[in-house]
Structure formats: structure tokens, C-alpha cells
Amino acid sequence: MVTQSGLEAPALGPADVPAGQPVPSAPMSAQDYLRAVLRAPVYEVAMKTPLEPMERLSRRIGNTVLAKREDRQPVHSFKLRGAYTRMRALSQQERAAGVVTASAGNHAQGVALSGARLGVRAVIVMPITTPSIKVEAVRQLGGEVVLAGNAFDEAKEHAVALAADHGLTYVAPFDDPLVIAGQGTIGLELLQDDARLDRVFVPVGGGGLAAGIAVLIKQLMPEIQVIGVEPEESACLAAALTAGHPVTLDHVSLFAEGVAVARIGEETFRLLKSSIDDVVTVSSDEISAAVKDLFDDTRAVAEPAGAVSLAGLKKYVRGHDITGERLAHILSGANLNFGSLRYIAERAELGEQREGLFAVEIPERAGSFLHFCRVLGRRMVTEFNYRYCDPDRATVFVGVELHSREERADIASALRRGGYRVADLSDDENAKTHLRYMIGGRPPVDLGERLASFEFPESPGALVHFLSVLGSRWNISLFHYRSFGMDTGRVLAGFAGASADPGFTGHLDAVGYPWSDASDSPAYRFFQADPR
Known part of the structure; x- marks a missing residue:
């Protein structure tokens, strides 16, 4: 449970507690979670989704591949299950006061629709960088949108403050036992539809979906393996398993924004460390290839996070030489920014x-x-x-x-x-993102140039901030910007006279945008750098 202050309380035991009544704070056992999943009221608002065969991919990789179509939910994502289960258990006083959450995507829509169905005020804090299509989607479902902060963490801080100031209940996106139980109903449906499964591949962000499915399956059919899948640049579960406890990643990639979480949940990690069988990480190119596979086989247009588990399935099959098995994956969402399709189409063939x-x-x-x-x-x-x-x-x-x-x-x-x-x-990431669109144009003289790759927030004033912090110490000798319809854009910039300047790195750190030195990129050396 998450308290109104936004701090996590100990795991709860809601299985035998009527809706609207307080729940005890004793940690839940696996059996408690099983009962909670069985009693989760998700079908008051969500639907039982089909487990659909992917026949073309099955023939290609020599296994039976099945897609759990959570993109078919009313909000085109599984998040509705957990949000409704949590909000259905609110007391009358909590319902009267309303709820608040922070989200830039699917959880926001799940909370908004749940609020509309239950007659509960739902305040959704979204980063100011959130694409307008997502903001409007939440408003159309009845949510009250508050734009605050440039990223999720800042939006969450504002949401927690609103909860404390106005007596709202904070609805956590993943690290809440009732949310976990709601997501676990997907595992129950998988076993009902195909009890002969060998492995289930589940995307991991904060861990709510993976924990719910894993704890359910391990209670009923422990011989089925549950494999978690994370983007390489957002692998918070893999990092936690290595450290033995949740750790905070320095940076996460926002390509698969639905699973772009810097720190696994405390309760979700408690469950996953004993119930997950393995974890595999995948690249953005591999995710893009999986989006294409889903379209080719089912005509579903998955968001990147929705295709993460299929990307992991394919990589795991290849790496472990698996044939003849029945493999399920969760198509977890289809709330795609249309502008991202260009990037996905470019990368799909490379990923395959x-x-x-x-x-x-x-x-x-x-x-x-x-x-x-x-x-x-x-x-x-x-x-x-x-x-x-x-x-x-x-x-x-x-x-x-x-x-x-x-x-x-x-x-x-x-x-x-x-x-x-x-x-x-x-x-070569710089070649694929930038240099393939910038071929030619070497400087006529040696500029003493250094090259840097940045992630810019898609917000007004981002470029002005960048230039203001850098000042006029170096001349910008190269600049290439690309937007992919996401919360960040990619920038490649060259700085004349910076190659021998010891203060260069410190100045770029002061900008506050994630960056890396790209001066040794082979693509840059071939096509843009002074050849002498």
C-alpha cells in the first residue's frame, strides 16, 4: 500500500478484506497474493484478453509463439487491471477525497478510467514534456491533468505533495500489493487458456506486472518458467538482482517509456527475487524488430514497451537454442506516439x-x-x-x-x-541516429573539434538553456537534431577548440542533459572529421 504521503507502507493483506475497509499491514505471502488475484475485481472494468498465436514467427523460430493481447483493453494497456483493483478498495472517506498519481502514459489512463467508473476524482500529474495526445487521452477519460516537472520523478514529487496537501490517496503505478494482484490476473488467464506453456516472457519496468504474473504462476504451475525482459538501458531488475537489493540507475532510455523505470519497487523486488526464473535485456533495435513482428503476424501496432517481452523471447530462444516449446509473451500496450513509427521502421531491419x-x-x-x-x-x-x-x-x-x-x-x-x-x-548508435543523414561536409582546416551526443528534453527553452550554460567558450561547429515523437530528442554537436580544453567535460555536465563523448565514432571519422 502507498500512504497519502506517497511513502511505501509494508506489504498489505487484502485478500479477505471487503472493498472499502482498511487492510492489515502484515507482509503478504505467496498464498495471500494467490487469494488476492482470485478475488481481484478487474472484470468490472477490464476484459479477459485473447492469447493469440503468431504463426509466421512460430514457423521462423521453430517454437509456438503466443501473444497475450493486453492492447485490447479499453485503455489499450494492462495498467487498468492494477489501477482499478487498488481504487476499488478505497474507503468511503478516501473515495470522497479523491486520488492522485503521477504518470506520462498507460497508468494515467488506467487511473482516469477507474475514477470515472467508480465516481472518484482522479488527479493525474504529468511531466510538461508529455505529448499532447497522451494529455488529451487522459482528459477524455475524465482525469484532471496537472502538468508539472520535466521528468517523471519531478512529476511524482508534485503528486506526492498534492496528496499531502489535499488529503488525496496516491495510487502507485506498480509498488502496491493491490496493483500487483490486479496485474496478476493476466497470469491466471494465461494458465486458463494454455496450461501447456513452457515459458512466459514478461516486460519489466517497476515490476508490478512481472511480480503479479510470476507469483501467481509459481503458486499454481511452478514448472512454467517466467522470464523478465528489460531494455538494456533501463535494466533496473537486473541491477537489483546483481546487487541483492533495489538500486537506482543513473540514467534510463525513454524509447520504451512504459518500462523506463530507474529503480525497481521494494515490494515487487521482494517477490521477483524468489519467483522470476531469468532476466534478459534487449536493445532498441531488437524492440523495433519485435514491433514489426507483431504487426506482420497480428496487425497490432504495439508501443515499444508493449513489444519488449517479444524481443526478449526471440533473443532468449536464439541464445539458448530452444525449439519445439510453447512460449507466451505479454503484448502489454499499444499507446504509441505516431511520430515514433519512423524511428521504429528505420531500426526494425537492423534489429533483426x-x-x-x-x-x-x-x-x-x-x-x-x-x-x-x-x-x-x-x-x-x-x-x-x-x-x-x-x-x-x-x-x-x-x-x-x-x-x-x-x-x-x-x-x-x-x-x-x-x-x-x-x-x-x-x-554504431551515432551512425544510425545522426551520421547516416549527414554524409559529407568535412571542415577545410583542423578545428580541434570534439563531438558529443545529447538527449534533449522535448520542452520549450531546452536549446536556449543548453546554449546559455555553455556560453561562448567554444564555437559550435556541427549540430544535428532528431525528434522521434518521444519525450526526448537526440542531438549530435561538435565544438571547435575543445579537444585540448580540460574544462570541456565540466561544462557539458553543467548543462544537466545526459551526454556522451562521440569523438571516436567511426562514422564521424569517416564522414565528418578533419582527415589530417
Whole structure:
């Protein structure tokens, strides 16, 4: 339970407590959770979702793959189950006062719809960077939206303050036993629909969904393995399991924002450390490939977080050489920002290892282009960018269709045997996000340049803040910005005269935006840096 101050209380035991009555504070056992799941009132507002076969993918990877379609819920996400279960247990006094939560996505909609169904005022604090489509969705469901803070943590602080000042009950997005029990009803449905499952793959953010499913399945059919899946840059459960306790990540990627949580919940970790069988992490490219798989097989358009568990399923099958099993994954949500589709489409082939990206230096002479194409052979070229460099050489950025994961190395070897200097850029984030759109344009003189990659908040004044903190110490010699319809944009910037300046790093830290040094990126060296 979460108190009105927003601080977590000990785990509760709601199984035998009528709705609206106080619940005891004794820690819940696995059997308590089983009873709580069985009594969760989710079907007053949510639906039992289908477990749908993915026939094309099943044939491709040699296993029966089944998608649990939580995108079919009224709010297109599983979050409604937990939010309603928690709010259904409010006392009459709590109902009269109302609830508050902080969320930029699916939990917000779950709380808003639950409030509308129960006649409870629902205040939703959302970061000011939240896309307008999500703000309007919450308002249409009856939620009172308050915009505060540039990120979730700041929005949560404001929500907790509102709870304390106005007597509202804070509805936690994951670290609450009643929320966990509500999400656990998905595990019950999985067993009802297919008791022959071998493994279930579950996305992990704060851990509410994974904990609910795992504790339910391990009570009823412990032979079924439950595998948690996290984005590589938001792997708070993996970090907690390594440390033996919840830890706070320094930074999380917002691509799969529905699972972009910096710290696993205390109660969810207590449950998961004894009930989860394994954890696998996946890249943004692998998630994008899973979004495409879901569309190809079911015509569902999943949000990135909704495809995380399928990405993990595919990676786990490949890494453990699994065949002939029945594997389920949770398609947890479909509240996609439309602008993100461009990024997902770009990355899907890379995530499936169906495309390789290469930088190649070719001699600037007649016939060299033809020779280069002959070395590539009959392979399909997916992208080709050429830029005159100087009288002696030119640089080429080329994408090539792949038929196997080993073919990238074969292509690079063939090009080197053909006499070319080559770099495989398929795993170079700066190449995939920025440099492939910036081919050419070397400086005419040595600028003493350093390159940095930033995540900018999508909010008014972000660029002005960036330039104001940096001041006029260095000239910005390169700047490339891309937005993907998410809460942050990606920026690549070059700074003339910074290569020998010991104060450079400190100044960038002072900006307050996540950044990394990109000066050694092979793509930058091939296409943008001074060649001397």
C-alpha cells in the first residue's frame, strides 16, 4: 500500500478484506497474493484478453509463439487491471477525497478510467514534456491533468505533495500489493487458456506486472518458467538482482517509456527475487524488430514497451537454442506516439540483423564506383550515400540487405580484400541516429573539434538553456537534431577548440542533459572529421 504521503507502507493483506475497509499491514505471502488475484475485481472494468498465436514467427523460430493481447483493453494497456483493483478498495472517506498519481502514459489512463467508473476524482500529474495526445487521452477519460516537472520523478514529487496537501490517496503505478494482484490476473488467464506453456516472457519496468504474473504462476504451475525482459538501458531488475537489493540507475532510455523505470519497487523486488526464473535485456533495435513482428503476424501496432517481452523471447530462444516449446509473451500496450513509427521502421531491419551499414573509402578515379559494386556482388543495396572528399578519395555510406547474422563479417572481409578501408557501422548508435543523414561536409582546416551526443528534453527553452550554460567558450561547429515523437530528442554537436580544453567535460555536465563523448565514432571519422 502507498500512504497519502506517497511513502511505501509494508506489504498489505487484502485478500479477505471487503472493498472499502482498511487492510492489515502484515507482509503478504505467496498464498495471500494467490487469494488476492482470485478475488481481484478487474472484470468490472477490464476484459479477459485473447492469447493469440503468431504463426509466421512460430514457423521462423521453430517454437509456438503466443501473444497475450493486453492492447485490447479499453485503455489499450494492462495498467487498468492494477489501477482499478487498488481504487476499488478505497474507503468511503478516501473515495470522497479523491486520488492522485503521477504518470506520462498507460497508468494515467488506467487511473482516469477507474475514477470515472467508480465516481472518484482522479488527479493525474504529468511531466510538461508529455505529448499532447497522451494529455488529451487522459482528459477524455475524465482525469484532471496537472502538468508539472520535466521528468517523471519531478512529476511524482508534485503528486506526492498534492496528496499531502489535499488529503488525496496516491495510487502507485506498480509498488502496491493491490496493483500487483490486479496485474496478476493476466497470469491466471494465461494458465486458463494454455496450461501447456513452457515459458512466459514478461516486460519489466517497476515490476508490478512481472511480480503479479510470476507469483501467481509459481503458486499454481511452478514448472512454467517466467522470464523478465528489460531494455538494456533501463535494466533496473537486473541491477537489483546483481546487487541483492533495489538500486537506482543513473540514467534510463525513454524509447520504451512504459518500462523506463530507474529503480525497481521494494515490494515487487521482494517477490521477483524468489519467483522470476531469468532476466534478459534487449536493445532498441531488437524492440523495433519485435514491433514489426507483431504487426506482420497480428496487425497490432504495439508501443515499444508493449513489444519488449517479444524481443526478449526471440533473443532468449536464439541464445539458448530452444525449439519445439510453447512460449507466451505479454503484448502489454499499444499507446504509441505516431511520430515514433519512423524511428521504429528505420531500426526494425537492423534489429533483426537483416541490414548491415558500412562506411567505405574508395579511390576518386574513373571506374571505382563500378568496381565497388562488383565487389558487393548481387547483394541488395538498401541505402547508398556518396560524397566527394578530395581529388584522391571519396567516402561511401552503404546499407546492404542481409540473409544471415554472419553475413556482415563476410561483406566487410570482401570489401577489405577488394582494397577498401571499411568500418562496420551496424552497431554504431551515432551512425544510425545522426551520421547516416549527414554524409559529407568535412571542415577545410583542423578545428580541434570534439563531438558529443545529447538527449534533449522535448520542452520549450531546452536549446536556449543548453546554449546559455555553455556560453561562448567554444564555437559550435556541427549540430544535428532528431525528434522521434518521444519525450526526448537526440542531438549530435561538435565544438571547435575543445579537444585540448580540460574544462570541456565540466561544462557539458553543467548543462544537466545526459551526454556522451562521440569523438571516436567511426562514422564521424569517416564522414565528418578533419582527415589530417
